[in-house]
Amino acid sequence: MVVDTETLSTETILERLISFDTTSRNSNLALINYIANLLKQNGIESVLIANDDKTKANLYASVGPQAAGGVMLSGHTDVVPIDGQDWTYPAFKLTKDNSRYYGRGTTDMKGFIACAITAAISAQRKTLNTPLHLAFSYDEEIGCVGVHSLLDMLSAAPNKPAMCIVGEPTELHVATKHKGKTAIIAYCTGTEGHSALAPNYQNAIHLACDLVDILRDTQAEIAAASSQPDDPHIPYTTVHAGRIHAGQALNIVPNLCSVNFEIRHPAIDDPMKVLDKIKSQADQLVKRIRQRFPAAGIEFEVLNAYPALDTPIDSDVVKFVQSLLGTNKTSFVAFGTEGGLFSQQLGVPTVVCGPGSMEQGHKPDEFIEAQQLQQCEAMLERLVEQLL
Numbered sequence: 049m050v051v052d053t054e055t056l057s058t059e060t061i062l063e064r065l066i067s068f069d070t071t072s073r074n075s076n077l078a079l080i081n082y083i084a085n086l087l088k089q090n091g092i093e094s095v096l097i098a099n100d101d102k103t104k105a106n107l108y109a110s111v112g113p114q115a116a117g118g119v120m121l122s123g124h125t126d127v128v129p130i131d132g133q134d135w136t137y138p139a140f141k142l143t144k145d146n147s148r149y150y151g152r153g154t155t156d157m158k159g160f161i162a163c164a165i166t167a168a169i170s171a172q173r174k175t176l177n178t179p180l181h182l183a184f185s186y187d188e189e190i191g192c193v194g195v196h197s198l199l200d201m202l203s204a205a206p207n208k209p210a211m212c213i214v215g216e217p218t219e220l221h222v223a224t225k226h227k228g229k230t231a232i233i234a235y236c237t238g239t240e241g242h243s244a245l246a247p248n249y250q251n252a253i254h255l256a257c258d259l260v261d262i263l264r265d266t267q268a269e270i271a272a273a274s275s276q277p278d279d280p281h282i283p284y285t286t287v288h289a290g291r292i293h294a295g296q297a298l299n300i301v302p303n304l305c306s307v308n309f310e311i312r313h314p315a316i317d318d319p320m321k322v323l324d325k326i327k328s329q330a331d332q333l334v335k336r337i338r339q340r341f342p343a344a345g346i347e348f349e350v351l352n353a354y355p356a357l358d359t360p361i362d363s364d365v366v367k368f369v370q371s372l373l374g375t376n377k378t379s380f381v382a383f384g385t386e387g388g389l390f391s392q393q394l395g396v397p398t399v400v401c402g403p404g405s406m407e408q409g410h411k412p413d414e415f416i417e418a419q420q421l422q423q424c425e426a427m428l429e430r431l432v433e434q435l436l
Contacts, residue, residue, distance in 0.1 A: 058165075058421060059142075065158040065161060069152075073129070076126060112177070112435065115207060119180055119209060119435065120396065121213055122184075122215065122390065123183075123215045124157060124386070125185065126189050127158075134412050136412070136413050147418045148416065150415045155414055156217060156404070170432055185198055190352075192389060195386045195389060199390075209396050211397050213398075215401065220424060229354055230320075231350070232311070233306055234256070234259055234330075238254070240303035244299070250344045255346065256305040256306075259346060260307065262329045266326055266329075270287070282382065285311060285319070287326075292305065292307050292308075293305070354386070356388050357388040364397065365397040372431055402424065403420035
């Protein structure tokens with residue numbers, strides 16, 4: 049059965065997408081199955097690529113001829129948590145208030161996914177000369193983790209897209225660059241004992257604080273060496289500690305403390321060189337402490353990483369998306385996307401361009417302007433026209 053286009057719209061699709069709580073810790077299967085069924089009802093078959101425990105899946109679908117080339121529209125289906133945030137509107141129910149749509153994921157990035165689905169269904173009713181592809185992934189918010197199985201599938205496929213648009217919120221500006229990210233956890237080991245005798249033991253939290261000082265000093269050195277240290281867009285590599293976990297009770301000197309930190313870097317920088325420098329200074333710190341506490345130590349583990357995006361501004365994908373928007377401008381974004389993976393691992397030239405602003409992302413009362421959705425719909429309508 050084909051869904052009546054009189055009742056199917058980007059707004060109705062977005063309403064359903066927002067209703068699924070696809071926080072990264074949860075399954076996204078209900079949302080993925082909804083999209084797959086909606087596409088199937090409109091004559092579009094999907095490939096679902098599940099994770100190992102079958103709780104999450106990527107979706108890939110194509111419209112038009114079974115041939116190489118075409119344009120891939122990419123988006124992630126997971127959202128960040130609402131825990132600890134003070135929401136005025138219900139987070140998982142689409143609310144329209146004046147010219148804004150409120151709900152978790154409206155901007156980041158279910159608004160674009162809704163527009164992409166609408167465009168694919170519209171394209172299915174036409175005769176395309178060049179294919180249109182949809183690529184929807186899971187677990188992007190925790191480090192672009194889920195997309196790798198989709199990359200593996202596309203790497204082995206006989207036909208690959210010619211270019212990709214990642215629809216993260218850029219206010220529909222064509223972004224050609226973003227930083228890569230490496231996420232690391234450091235395990236700081238001390239010796240436990242009664243806190244009444246605290247000086248007799250190596251407090252793992254104290255050791256972790258010394259490591260954080262190393263991270264801060266590293267960041268300060270990188271910023272001082274930058275030719276644009278005061279640029280609000282922060283063009284240089286950054287080192288950021290985001291989480292510390294330790295301790296069982298106040299009266300126990302902790303013997304273990306973990307520090308989660310990240311390195312975000314432009315394409316010209318190697319994050320492993322930054323990490324090696326941090327490790328070297330940590331080794332010197334531990335060497336001094338082991339003179340009194342031989343069990344002390346700091347071990348590092350890379351949790352995940354994705355590369356930077358650096359698409360030449362004179363490339364075909366940039367010119368093509370600029371033509372859809374009627375602009376010759378380019379920009380870059382501070383946040384990371386799966387674009388660098390598509391570009392580097394698949395060799396598919398990629399830009400980031402989607403509705404909304406990340407200024408509204410990851411916050412309570414996340415919203416997207418209705419006008420931004422309409423402009424995205426218009427951009428993708430022009431895209432479909434180009435594929436005819």
